[in-house]
Amino acid sequence: MSSTPANSQNSARLIDCTSDSAWDAFILASPQCSIFSLSGYLAGQGTTHTKLFYEMEGQIVASALIITPDDSKFRAPYPYSLYQGIALAPMAAQGHSAISKHLKIISGLADAISRRYPHHSLCLHPSLTDLRGFQWCNYHTPDLGAYELSLSYTGIIRLDQFSSFEDFLSSIRAARRQDAKKAEKAGLRIEPSHDVDEFIHLYALTFSRQGIVPDDLHLDLVRRIVHSVLNAGLGQILVARNSAGQATSAVMTATDPNCAYYLFGATDPAFRSNGANSALLLRVIQDGFLSGKKVFDMIGINSPQRGDFKTSFNAAPTPFFILNFNNSIVR
Template structure:
């Protein structure tokens, strides 16, 4: 098969970030500053047709660079398509993106012994990956796992004088509505005066209550990532306190040109029966809407406990794909 598109390694910076922001499936998780704050090597590629950039590819790598691997804090990566060119209709766009994905699947398989990708929900067609080395038993294949996230609309939050003025409010669960009202009635306050250190400490407490011990290195990475998105101006850390002033819950959001992302949430287990865990998200939605955000990715509903809580905010479920290719290409396929 003739290869029309080729990968060319590039570097992070303004040109890369402009492409990510313009891409219909680009996300915060491929921005230069975000990847720089993650303690995992990353590699960036242009996908070129001649000299024209028709897509980009972002991966995180193993320490020796032999594998493209997933990272817990990089929720989406892989292919980032360019916006449609002038005069491209829907059929042409879909055809071009299919061809791009065919060549990207092959190029990554040649470069890495193992490939792990987590595509954004906007990449719906994974046939080029599933059909890589189609019909061959002597060559590796990509396998797909369906994952889920949830998007909540922020319509009406910016202008709302009361929760009932927000179109999302009647769509959230009864208990969530009661918690929102209780927070307002009792004087729960949400501010932005907590620190990344506070978030890291609360995250350890939250995971500990679930019987999960988080390694100190991962907590430090979370703290540094929070600090980086806040310092870079594309993150906001909200903190909710009880009427008595006790810090009870926190939520870190990242932002790009398309939406906000609920990156991390944590709370004091001793105050989990207060409405603060609900208020920190509801109040954050209002502030994010006033900053121009139109939707928020609640970032993963892939466990029963987290899925139940996030979906109780009336969000829409969206599938996305994690892809894994395990094993090198046979010598005849290597470029």
């Protein structure tokens, strides 16, 4: 690892992290743990990025993931990759002490990153709600640049707030339960798959109903992510098949110690009405209960139609923020 002075705070500095194992260990222990920041996921994403630790008083207190594609006007999130921003170390402090410490860490980190990267964009984890440290960066010297905040939403199901999967099932929209019964009546069977080509074929078919033909770059990115997640043991593909063995629908999910994520859904438009989409999602949510996950993240509810479908599973609209920093002055 290499380090550079961060700011005027005593013994505060940014450290370049070149160890995937050290990075992943920090992310997995953080309250902002996210599958999208783990090395196995980043390998499939294929971006140029820098992993940074922020050290204060001899302790690593935060991390930052800086995505640096060729386009200097990049705005987070990178496609299919949320919450790639900062993560904090676990903290024993509580109440006002925790608030004060968080503010100090985030303020120092924001200043340090802004000095090193005149253009950068961060997608923050939903648990980060006190962003004053970013808002106040260069407060008295605005000519040195400022962070702009924009708001997005994801859909979160708090699995740990239900006594059982059956308790959860009773809370969702009736149409979703009816879909699952329709799929069962149609004789669909749900099974795991490692056939990435089959999944990508279904994924491409999903867009055909809208008259959209995904370009090769788009499909290649999805393929790389799916391969990487499977190879790293971070997720699975589930496929719904009809009695003839034909794949009618599929989902790709990923997991970290606390959360399961709905990454991709794919359906052959010829079988849209068989209820497989809902049946598959209910199966992976049930798997979340069985494996002790606390949260199921629908990964974005920022378009009307998809947002309505995802919230119909009792996914609570949950805000997260995107930060963009721009400074044309070279320091």
